[in-house]
Amino acid sequence: MKRLMRTCAAALAGITALITALPATAAPGAAGQPGIDWTPAQIRAAFAPVRAGRKLLPKHWPAGAKVAVVLSFDVDNETWMIPNGKIDHGIASEYQYGATEGLPKVLKLLADRSLPATFFVPAADMLAPETLPAITASGRNEVAIHGWVHEDVVKLNDAALEERLTRQAFDYLKAKTGKAPVGMRTARGAPAPIPSPPRRSWACSTTAA
C-alpha cells in the first residue's frame, strides 16, 4: 500500500512539474483570445466601423409597391489576386469562367425577365474587355465602382491613396461606359476606415455587402 502511495505521489509530482514547465501562452481558453479581457469601451471601439447607421427605409415605396428588391453583382473574376501581386495561374484560370460563362448567364437571366441590376466592376476589366459592353448593352443595368484592382481599403489605411485609386476607377469606368458610375462598393465589402471626400463630391453612395 505504501509503495502504491509513493508511486502515486511521484506521478503527481511529475505532472505538477510538467504543468509548471508549460509556457504561459498555453493556458487553455486564453491563448489567442485577447478579446476576453477587453473593456466595454474596447469592444465598442472594435465594432464601431460596422455599426448600422441612419435608417434609410422610406415610409412608402414608389407606386405603392410593398417591397423593393435590389439586384447587384460584384464582377470580381480573378482581379482579387492582383493587389497582393501574387498571381496563381491555376486558380486564375478557374476564376476566368466568371467572365466567359458566369456573366453571360446572369445577363441572359436578367434580360429574359427585363430586370435591371447594378454591377460593381473593378476597373481592371482589361482582363475581360467584353465585360462592360455586355453589361451596358441592354441599357437597363448600372455600373458602379468596385475598387481599382479590388484593393482592400482597410489594408490601404491611407486616405490619399484610397482617393487616388477610387478616382482612377471612376474616370476609367466613365470613359469606358460614357456614364459616371452610380456608386461604389469596396472590395470584400470592407468599410473604408477613413472618410473619403471624393465620394461625397461625386454623389456616390458606398454600400457594404
Ligand SMILES: [Zn+2]
Ligand atoms: Zn469583390
